[in-house]
Amino acid sequence: MKKVSLIFFKNDCMGCHACEVACKQEHGLGVGPRLVRVIERAPDFIPIYCHHCAKAPCKEACPVDAISRDERGIVLINNELCIGCKECMEACPFGAMQFDDDREVAVKCDLCIERLENNEQPACSKACATGCIFWGDTKQLSEKIVAAKSKSVNPKLDREITGI
Amino acid sequence: MEEVKKILTVCRSCHGGCGVIAHVKDGKVIKVEGDSESPISHGTLCSKGLAITQLAYHPDRILYPMKKGDNGWERITWDEALDTVIGKFKEVIKEHGPESIVIGQGTGRDYESHLYRFANLLGTPNVLTAGHMCYVSRVAATLITCGNLPICDYKAEPKCIVMWACNPQWTNPDEYKGEGFWRAYKKGSKLIVIDPRKGFLAKKAYLWLQLRPGTDAALAFGFLHVIIDEGLYDEEFVKNYIHGWEEFKERVKEYPLERVEEITWVKKELIRKAARIYATVKPACINWGVPTEQTLNCTDCTRLLTGLMAVTGNLDVAGGNVFFVPPPVRTVSQFSRHKDLSPEQRKKRLGGEQYKLASRVALITPKVAWDAILTGKPYPLKAGLLCGTNPVITRANAREAYEALKKIDFLAVIDFFLTPTAELADIFLPAGTWLEQNHVADNWKRHGYALARQKAVEIGECWQDHKIFQELGKKMGQEWWDTVEDALDYLLEPTGLTWEQFKEKGYLKGEQAYYKYKEKGFSTPTGKVELYSTVLEKWGHDPLPKYTEIPESPVSRPDLLEDYPYILNAGLRTPTFFHSANRMIPWLREIRPDPIVEIHPETAKKHGIEEGDWVYITSPRGRAKERAKLNDGIDPQVIVAEHGWWFPEVKDPGHGWDTANINILTDNSHESMDPVMGATNLRVLLCNISPCGVE
Numbered sequence: 001m002k003k004v005s006l007i008f009f010k011n012d013c014m015g016c017h018a019c020e021v022a023c024k025q026e027h028g029l030g031v032g033p034r035l036v037r038v039i040e041r042a043p044d045f046i047p048i049y050c051h052h053c054a055k056a057p058c059k060e061a062c063p064v065d066a067i068s069r070d071e072r073g074i075v076l077i078n079n080e081l082c083i084g085c086k087e088c089m090e091a092c093p094f095g096a097m098q099f100d101d102d103r104e105v106a107v108k109c110d111l112c113i114e115r116l117e118n119n120e121q122p123a124c125s126k127a128c129a130t131g132c133i134f135w136g137d138t139k140q141l142s143e144k145i146v147a148a149k150s151k152s153v154n155p156k157l158d159r160e161i162t163g164i
Numbered sequence: 165m166e167e168v169k170k171i172l173t174v175c176r177s178c179h180g181g182c183g184v185i186a187h188v189k190d191g192k193v194i195k196v197e198g199d200s201e202s203p204i205s206h207g208t209l210c211s212k213g214l215a216i217t218q219l220a221y222h223p224d225r226i227l228y229p230m231k232k233g234d235n236g237w238e239r240i241t242w243d244e245a246l247d248t249v250i251g252k253f254k255e256v257i258k259e260h261g262p263e264s265i266v267i268g269q270g271t272g273r274d275y276e277s278h279l280y281r282f283a284n285l286l287g288t289p290n291v292l293t294a295g296h297m298c299y300v301s302r303v304a305a306t307l308i309t310c311g312n313l314p315i316c317d318y319k320a321e322p323k324c325i326v327m328w329a330c331n332p333q334w335t336n337p338d339e340y341k342g343e344g345f346w347r348a349y350k351k352g353s354k355l356i357v358i359d360p361r362k363g364f365l366a367k368k369a370y371l372w373l374q375l376r377p378g379t380d381a382a383l384a385f386g387f388l389h390v391i392i393d394e395g396l397y398d399e400e401f402v403k404n405y406i407h408g409w410e411e412f413k414e415r416v417k418e419y420p421l422e423r424v425e426e427i428t429w430v431k432k433e434l435i436r437k438a439a440r441i442y443a444t445v446k447p448a449c450i451n452w453g454v455p456t457e458q459t460l461n462c463t464d465c466t467r468l469l470t471g472l473m474a475v476t477g478n479l480d481v482a483g484g485n486v487f488f489v490p491p492p493v494r495t496v497s498q499f500s501r502h503k504d505l506s507p508e509q510r511k512k513r514l515g516g517e518q519y520k521l522a523s524r525v526a527l528i529t530p531k532v533a534w535d536a537i538l539t540g541k542p543y544p545l546k547a548g549l550l551c552g553t554n555p556v557i558t559r560a561n562a563r564e565a566y567e568a569l570k571k572i573d574f575l576a577v578i579d580f581f582l583t584p585t586a587e588l589a590d591i592f593l594p595a596g597t598w599l600e601q602n603h604v605a606d607n608w609k610r611h612g613y614a615l616a617r618q619k620a621v622e623i624g625e626c627w628q629d630h631k632i633f634q635e636l637g638k639k640m641g642q643e644w645w646d647t648v649e650d651a652l653d654y655l656l657e658p659t660g661l662t663w664e665q666f667k668e669k670g671y672l673k674g675e676q677a678y679y680k681y682k683e684k685g686f687s688t689p690t691g692k693v694e695l696y697s698t699v700l701e702k703w704g705h706d707p708l709p710k711y712t713e714i715p716e717s718p719v720s721r722p723d724l725l726e727d728y729p730y731i732l733n734a735g736l737r738t739p740t741f742f743h744s745a746n747r748m749i750p751w752l753r754e755i756r757p758d759p760i761v762e763i764h765p766e767t768a769k770k771h772g773i774e775e776g777d778w779v780y781i782t783s784p785r786g787r788a789k790e791r792a793k794l795n796d797g798i799d800p801q802v803i804v805a806e807h808g809w810w811f812p813e814v815k816d817p818g819h820g821w822d823t824a825n826i827n828i829l830t831d832n833s834h835e836s837m838d839p840v841m842g843a844t845n846l847r848v849l850l851c852n853i854s855p856c857g858v859e
Contacts, residue, residue, distance in 0.1 A: 014333050014364040016739040017755045021214040024751050025195055031754045042762075043367035043797055126198060129208040129333060129343045 003054075003073035005138040006111055006122065007145055008047040012132035013038060015045035019124035019133060026112060026123035033098035035109045036124050047133075049124075050075065050096040050109035058108070061091035066106075073138065074113060079105045111135065166190055172199060172670060174605045174617040176273050176598035177212035177219075178336040178742045179299075180204070181606045181613070183670075184213065186599060186620040193217050193599055193620050203613060203671060208343050211740045215751045220597045220623055224748060224812065225580050227624025230592040237582070237592065242625065242635075248591055249549065250639045252574045253286070256546045262287035263512040264546045266533050269293050270553030271336070271743065273598065274605050274617070275629035277655070279551060280500030280526065282633040285642040289505060289513035289526070290545065294558070296522055296529040297843040299338050301457045303610075304525045304841060305466035308699040311687030313610045314473055314485035316449040318344040322483040324354045324445040326438075327365055328469065329380055330453030334363075335737035339611040345451065354445055356438050358383065360733055361762070361804055362797025371438050377733040377802060378848035379428040381461040382711040383435065384468035386424035388416045390439035391475060397443070398477030405681060406474060407688070408696020408707070415708045427711065427719075429799070443476045447483030455847050458735065460836060462843035463521060464709035467697070471709070474693040482678050488612030489674035492658040496608045499655060502526055514542070518834075519842035520703045529842025530559045531832045534568035549636075551578040551629055552595065554585045557744040557810050560832035560844035562825050563786065578632055581748065584810050584821035596628040602648055603630060604655050604666065612674045614659075616667045705840055715836050716784075716849045718801075728783065728850035733798075734826045735807040735846050736762070748812035759824040761790035762804040763853065768794055771853055778856040781805055783829035783849050789856060790824050803851055 015038055023029075023036050039046040052075045059067040059075060066081035067088060077088075082105040089097040089106060100107045112122035120126070125133040134141050168189045175182040183202020187195040196216055200207035219225070229245035230237045240248075256264050267283040269276065271294050283291050295301060306313045316322065318340065325348060333342030349355055349368070357369035358380070366372040375383050391397050392413055402409050421432035428435075442448050450473060456465040470479075478484035505526075510516070515532035516523040536545040548569070556566045569575060569588045576591040577583075586592055598617060605617040619628075627635075630648050637644045645651040652663040659672060666672070685691030689698045701707035713720045717731065738760075740752040747753060761779055773779055777792045781803065790805055798804055807827065811820035822828055829849060836845045 016334060017211045018209065018214060018739075020755060021211040021751050022197075022209070025214055025217070031750045034754075042795055043362050043364050045364070123197070126207055127209050127214060129205075129210065129341065130346055 001071050003138040004111065004116075004136055005052050005073060005141055006049060006109070006125075006133070006135045007141050008049060009132040009134060009145060010045070010047060012130045013045040013047050014130055015040050015042070016129060018127040018129065019047070022123040022127035026115070029100070029107070030102070032102075033100045033107045035096070035098055035107065048095050051094060052111065057091040057093060058088035058097050061087040063087060074111045075108070076110055076113070077106055077108050079103065079107070082106050168194070171618055171620040172616070173598070173620055174615040175209065175213040175216070176601070176605065176617065177210070177216060179271065179338055180210070180213070180336070180341045181609070181615055182209055182213055182341055184209065188620050191621060193220065201670070203673065204615070205341055205343055210341070211752060211755070212742055212746060215746070215749050216597060216599060218749045218751055219580065219746070220599050222581070222748060224582075226582060226592060226594045227626055228594060229625065232590050242627075245591055245593055246635055246639050249576045249636060252547050253640070256574075257287070260544065260546055263290060263509060264544060266290045266292055266545045266548045268548060268550040268553055268555070270551070270558070271298065273552055273595070273601070273629055274603050274608070275551065275633065276608055277496040277499040278630045278633040280496065280502065282637045282642070284501050284505045285637060286640060287505065287509050289509050289516070290533065291527050292530055292533050293527045294553070295525065295527045296841060297458045297462065297846060298454050300525055300527065301462050301838070301841045301843050302452070302466050304521050305463040306470055307524070308521070308688065308694065308697055309467050309470045310474065310479065310693045312487045314470065314479055315339045315488055315610050316345070316451045317447075317483050317486040318348040320447070320482035321348055321351050322353050322447050322449040324356065324442055324448035325349060326356045326358065326442055326448065326450040327369070328358045328450055328452040329455040330451050331363060331365060331737065332451060332453075333365070334739040336742060339609055354441055356441060360798060360802055361736075361795070366797070371434065371441070373430045373434060373438055374799065376427070376429040376799075377455070377731055378459045378461070378714040378717065379711070380456045381465040381468055381709065382419065382424055382427040383430060384465060384472060385416060385419035385711060386421055386428065386430070386432070386435040387439040387442065387472055388468065388475070389419055389421060389424065390436050391443045391472070392416055394440070396440065397475040401477045402475055405686070405692050407690040407692040407694045407698070411708060412471065412695040415710070419711070442472070446478065447481055448476065448478050449483065449485050455735070457843055458846040459714060459843070459848055460712055460838050460845060462838035463841050464711070467695070467709045470693070471695050474695070479693070480678055480681055486678060487680060488610055489676055490607070490610075490612055491614050491672035491674045493604055493607045493614045493672070494655045494658060515842060519840060521840040522842045529837060529844065530555060530565065531834065531837065531842070531844070534564050537568040537572050538564070545572060547574040548572050549576045549578070550585065554583045554744040556584050556588070556821050557808060557825055557827065560827055560830040560846055561785065562822070562827035562830075564832065566821070578629060581812065583744065584817075584819050587817040587819070593632055594624065594626040595632065596623070596626040600626060601628040601630070602652060602663065603628070604652055607655065612676060613671055615671045616669065618667050700840065703840065714845070714848045716831065718850070721850060724784065724850050728852050730767070730801055730803045730851050730853065732781065732783065732829065732849050732851035733802050733804045733847060734830060734849070736760070736804050738806060741808055744808040744810060747810060759790040759806050759809040760793045761806070761853070762793050762795040762798060764798055764800040764802070765794045765796055767800045767803075767853075768792060771855060773853070773855050780854050780856055781826070781829065781851050782854070783851045785831060786828040788824050788826050788828050803853060807846070
C-alpha cells in the first residue's frame with residue numbers, strides 16, 4: 001500500500017487559520033489542543049502540523065506503545081492506552097503533538113482517517129483557500145513540492161494530488 | 165436518532181457568499197463544510213464560516229425577544245416586542261413625523277431589501293448604514309462616473325492585478341472571496357500591491373508600493389501622470405468614451421511624479437514602473453478596498469481608479485474591471501420601493517443637502533444622526549431600530565456614538581448577542597443566523613450571481629431579519645407578504661422560478677457580455693465615463709478629482725507632531741473576525757485572544773516596548789489599549805492597529821467597549837469627512853504610543 005502524508009506548502013500559507021477551525025470541528029475539539037496551527041510572523045506564516053514521520057519520534061518516545069503507524073504511514077495515537085505522560089510532546093520536533101486537558105491525553109493529527117476512508121480530503125486541506133495543504137502519496141507530494149519551489153514565479157495551483 | 169441531512173446553503177459570516185453544506189442531525193447543525201460545487205468558493209470555507217455552529221449555539225446567544233425593565237432585561241413575547249416598537253414608532257410619527265425615526269444597519273446579513281422597504285414605507289429618509297464609508301461609497305462614486313461598480317473579472321484571467329488597499333483573502337470580500345483572485349494570480353498574473361503594510365500579498369507581489377497611509381488618491385494621480393505622459397492610454401476609448409478628457413489631463417498635470425513621491429513616500433521610479441505595467445500588460449484589473457474610502461478622499465479616489473481603468477482600456481473587457489450582468493432577479497431598489505419615498509420626505513434626509521452623493525444612494529452619515537439626537541438639530545431623532553450593527557465600536561468618534569444611542573428616547577436592536585450597542589436598547593429582537601435564513605442571497609452584489617441560502621434549522625424563537633421587518637411592516641399597515649418565502653417568490657418572479665425551484669437549482673448567473681458600452685454607452689448623464697463629472701458640477705463641487713491632504717497628518721498638522729509623532733493606520737482587519745463580531749467564539753478567540761497594535765521594531769525600542777506588551781495608543785481625542793506586535797514591514801512612523809474590539813467576557817453592560825476600541829481615537833467632524841459622501845476617516849490620524857507598564 002502507498003504511503004500517504006500531509007504537507008503544507010508554507011510559501012503559500014496566508015495565515016487565514018481556516019485549517020485550524022476545520023480541524024477542530026472535524027475532531028470535536030474545543031479550546032486547547034491545536035492539531036494544526038499557524039504561527040504569524042507577517043508577512044510569513046508558519047504552519048505547525050504532523051508530518052507523519054517514517055521514523056516517528058513521538059512513537060519511539062511513548063512508554064506504553066499508544067502511538068502506532070499504520071500500513072499507509074499514518075501515525076495514530078490510541079487514547080485508550082495513552083497515560084498522559086507527555087513524552088511524545090517532548091519528542092516531536094515539530095510541536096505537532098498536543099494535549100487535551102479535559103481528557104488528560106495526548107492528541108494528534110490522524111490525517112482525517114475517517115474522511116479518507118470515504119474518499120474525502122482531510123478537513124484542513126478542503127478549507128484551505130490558497131490550496132497550500134497537500135496530502136496523498138508521500139513520494140508524489142515531495143515531487144510536487146520540489147516542482148512548486150523550483151518555479152520562480154506563481155507556481156501553478158494544483159488541486160489534483162489525490163494519491164490514494 | 166435521525167440520519168444526517170445535508171442542506172446546501174450559502175454562508176453570510178461576512179460578505180462572501182461561499183457555498184456551504186450544513187450537516188443537520190436531530191434538528192441541530194452538527195457541522196458545516198464548504199460546497200465544492202459553489203461558483204464562488206469551490207469548496208473552501210474560512211474560519212468564520214466554519215465556526216458558525218459555535219455562534220449559533222453559543223450559550224450567551226439571545227434566543228427570545230426581550231425588553232429592558234426596572235430589573236434589567238426580561239423575556240417577552242414576539243407580539244409584545246413588535247407592539248412595543250410599533251406603538252413607539254406611531255407615537256413618534258404622530259408627534260414629530262416619520263423622519264424622526266432612524267433605521268440602521270451594519271454591513272448587513274443580506275436584508276437591505278427588507279430594511280429599506282420597511283423604512284421607505286414608514287416614510288423615513290434616515291437610514292444609517294456603513295455605506296457612507298464602505299462599499300456603497302464605492303458604488304456611489306462609480307455610479308456618477310461610469311454608471312456602475314466595475315469588478316475584477318478574475319475568471320477571465322487578468323494578466324495584471326493591482327491589489328489596491330485590499331486583502332480579499334483575509335477579510336470581507338465584496339464580490340468574490342479571495343479564492344477567485346488567487347486562482348488568477350496562480351495562473352501567472354503580474355501582481356502589484358499597494359499597501360502601507362507588508363502583508364502576505366506584498367510578499368507575493370511583483371511590485372509592492374508602500375505608500376503613506378491615506379495618500380491613495382495622490383498615488384493614482386502618479387499612475388495617470390505616467391500613462392498620459394508616455395502615451396500609454398487607449399486613444400480610441402479616450403476619444404469616444406470619456407467626458408472631459410482635456411480638463412482631466414490638465415488636472416493630472418498638477419501631479420508630477422516628484423510631487424506624488426513627496427506626498428505618498430513612494431519612489432517615483434517605482435510608480436513609473438507600476439504604471440507602465442498596469443497600462444501595458446493587458447487585460448489588467450484593479451481590486452480596491454475600504455481604506456481608499458475611509459478618508460475624505462473617498463469619492464475622488466474611486467473616481468481616479470475608475471479613470472485608470474477607463475483610460476487604459478481595461479473597462480468592461482474580459483479580464484479587466486467589468487460590469488457583470490446580474491440574473492433577472494428583482495433588485496434591492498425595486499423590492500425596497502425607493503421610489504415610494506415622497507420627495508418631501510427625501511428633502512428631510514439628515515445631511516442630505518450637504519452630502520448629496522450619500523443622499524443619492526439613500527443613506528446618511530452617522531455624524532448627522534448623532535447630532536440630531538444630541539442637539540435636536542435640525543430636528544430631533546426620537547426613535548431608532550438598529551439591525552446587526554454595533555456603532556459604538558465601529559463608527560468614528562465612538563464616544564459620541566455611545567452618548568447619542570444612550571440618549572435617544574427609544575431604541576430597538578436586532579442582533580444575536582447583547583453587544584455594547586444592544587445594551588443601550590429598550591427592546592431586543594433576536595435575529596437568526598444564516599443557518600436560519602431562507603433568502604435569495606447576494607442579489608445586491610455586482611458579481612452576476614444570485615445564490616440560494618436555504619434554512620437549515622430554527623433556533624429558539626429567533627427570526628431571520630427579513631421576517632422581523634416583514635412582521636413589523638405588517639403591524640404598521642404596510643404592504644408585505646404572508647411569509648418570507650412569498651416575498652422570495654416575488655423577488656424571483658422575473659426569472660420564472662419560484663423559491664422552491666430556485667432552492668433546487670442552487671444559484672443563478674446572469675449572461676455575461678463585455679463591451680456593453682459600445683451599444684448602450686455608460687449610464688451617466690453624458691453616456692460617457694465622466695472623469696469630468698457633470699453631476700458633481702451640478703451640485704457645486706469640483707467636477708474633477710483631486711488629492712486632499714488628510715486633515716490630521718504630519719503635513720497638515722506639524723503643530724501636533726510633538727505630542728502625536730506617529731501616523732495611526734487604524735482598522736487592520738483579521739481573518740477570524742468580522743468587524744466587531746465573533747469575539748465570543750471560542751475557536752476564533754483562541755487564535756486571536758487580544759487586540760493587536762503593530763509597531764516597527766525601531767519605534768518600539770524607542771519607547772521601551774517589547775513584543776506582547778500592552779500599549780496605550782493615544783490621539784487628540786482619546787486612547788485605546790492594545791497588545792504590541794513588532795512588524796518591520798511597516799514604516800517606523802506608522803502604527804497599525806486592529807479595530808472592532810470589545811470583550812463579551814466582561815460581564816458589565818459596557819463589555820469593555822471603550823478599552824481597546826480604536827474608534828475612541830477617530831474623528832467625525834464634518835471637516836474630516838468626504839464632502840459629498842460623508843465618509844468618515846476611520847483610517848488615518850496622528851497618534852502616540854506608550855507602554856502601559858505593570859497594572
